[in-house]
Amino acid sequence: MKLSTRFELDAQTPWVARHNDEVREVWDSYRADRPVRVPVLFTAARTLYHERHGLDWRGYYEDPDEMIRLQLEAAKYQRELPWGDHPLGESPERWEVRVDFHPIVTAASFGCPVLFRPDAVPAHHSLGLSMEECQALETPDLLTSGLLPKHATFIAQFDQRCAAEGLRFMGKPVARFKPTIPSTGGGIFSTALDLRGPEIMSDMYEAPEFAHAFLERIAEWRIALERTWTERDGMEYPLDHPGRGEIEVTDHGIDMLSAETYETFLGSLIDRLARKYGQVPSPFFHHCGRGTHLFRAVKQRCKFDRLHALTWPLNNIGRIRAEVGYDVWITAVIADTTLQQGPEATYAAVRSFLTPEVKGSGRICVWAAGEVAGIPAASYEAFYAAVKEFGRYR
Ligand SMILES: [Zn+2]
Numbered sequence: 001m002k003l004s005t006r007f008e009l010d011a012q013t014p015w016v017a018r019h020n021d022e023v024r025e026v027w028d029s030y031r032a033d034r035p036v037r038v039p040v041l042f043t044a045a046r047t048l049y050h051e052r053h054g055l056d057w058r059g060y061y062e063d064p065d066e067m068i069r070l071q072l073e074a075a076k077y078q079r080e081l082p083w084g085d086h087p088l089g090e091s092p093e094r095w096e097v098r099v100d101f102h103p104i105v106t107a108a109s110f111g112c113p114v115l116f117r118p119d120a121v122p123a124h125h126s127l128g129l130s131m132e133e134c135q136a137l138e139t140p141d142l143l144t145s146g147l148l149p150k151h152a153t154f155i156a157q158f159d160q161r162c163a164a165e166g167l168r169f170m171g172k173p174v175a176r177f178k179p180t181i182p183s184t185g186g187g188i189f190s191t192a193l194d195l196r197g198p199e200i201m202s203d204m205y206e207a208p209e210f211a212h213a214f215l216e217r218i219a220e221w222r223i224a225l226e227r228t229w230t231e232r233d234g235m236e237y238p239l240d241h242p243g244r245g246e247i248e249v250t251d252h253g254i255d256m257l258s259a260e261t262y263e264t265f266l267g268s269l270i271d272r273l274a275r276k277y278g279q280v281p282s283p284f285f286h287h288c289g290r291g292t293h294l295f296r297a298v299k300q301r302c303k304f305d306r307l308h309a310l311t312w313p314l315n316n317i318g319r320i321r322a323e324v325g326y327d328v329w330i331t332a333v334i335a336d337t338t339l340q341q342g343p344e345a346t347y348a349a350v351r352s353f354l355t356p357e358v359k360g361s362g363r364i365c366v367w368a369a370g371e372v373a374g375i376p377a378a379s380y381e382a383f384y385a386a387v388k389e390f391g392r393y394r
Pocket of ligand 1: 252286287288289309
């Protein structure tokens with residue numbers, strides 16, 4: 001495996017050293033709840049690295065060595081791009097690599113056709129099963145269905161490189177992230193949409209008993225999948241130890257439900273699972289959709305303290321903060337479609353986003369996710385400059 005051996009910038013250069021000092025101050029003061037300004041999380045290096053080198057994304061999913069190489073090179077490249085609050089020109093104490101078939105593994109296990117694409121992460125088709133087919137559906141094998149054998153092969157090769165051969169990168173050790181749980185993609189409702197299609201929402205009115213039972217079977221299968229792959233890595237599964245785990249609440253697609261339907265079918269299921277396993281619902285809630293109308297109800301029941309990936313302007317983040325309370329930590333995203341419009345549009349968007357209502361007195365950071373192709377580097381530069389200008393507290 002041919003890997004880079006040095007950074008393209010030097011941490012001792014005065015502007016780089018100043019950047020790194022500021023980054024530490026920004027994160028330290030944010031975590032201490034006395035922020036100097038809104039922090040910027042920047043994770044676009046992966047997409048930019050692929051674009052810079054004209055890479056076909058499919059190669060990453062074919063060869064475990066290429067998956068390791070690209071994760072390491074993108075992580076290093078990130079530390080050369082001065083458009084967020086991450087240190088530049090320094091290696092971490094250890095590099096972490098992960099077997100990554102996000103977000104398709106669960107869908108593939110159930111037989112959804114998957115699609116590897118040249119310019120993005122893979123996707124899958126829904127099955128559109130009838131109610132009878134859903135009822136007759138056998139839950140997939142936890143080790144051998146869909147992409148799981150490939151997932152296992154990649155784990156073995158990662159361990160060969162990292163543990164057996166002691167792979168190092170830029171002078172630091174490389175480790176596989178554990179437990180390596182196959183990506184469940186979205187959540188319980190997301191999987192129901194993958195299998196049954198949007199008809200699951202009609203079922204909620206016309207055949208509620210079916211919808212309840214189907215969602216519960218999916219939830220238990222996901223738990224069994226996580227248990228199997230956690231134990232395979234020699235670790236204890238937290239849900240089997242009351243009080244030590246949490247029931248996941250993140251679910252893509254739920255923004256199509258009314259608050260009442262969400263609570264009847266998913267809120268109640270999360271509560272049942274929490275009682276059954278002796279756990280609490282997770283206080284971490286990732287939501288990259290348009291679910292503004294759900295948060296008040298979910299907060300009442302689940303008491304989340306972190307809202308992750310709230311996208312603006314799809315959601316009114318000022319209103320959400322006022323509704324769920326300023327004690328909730330929010331990671332906000334400015335929509336990729338805004339960044340695609342270029343640096344002027346990005347700068348203007350960040351300026352109008354950072355109102356006093358949104359900034360509050362802290363507990364908010366912004367994330368330049370950069371998951372789509374075609375965003376000019378100048379947009380990230382403008383993004384960071386605008387947050388530095390309008391995101392200060394003192
Ligand atoms: Zn998401």
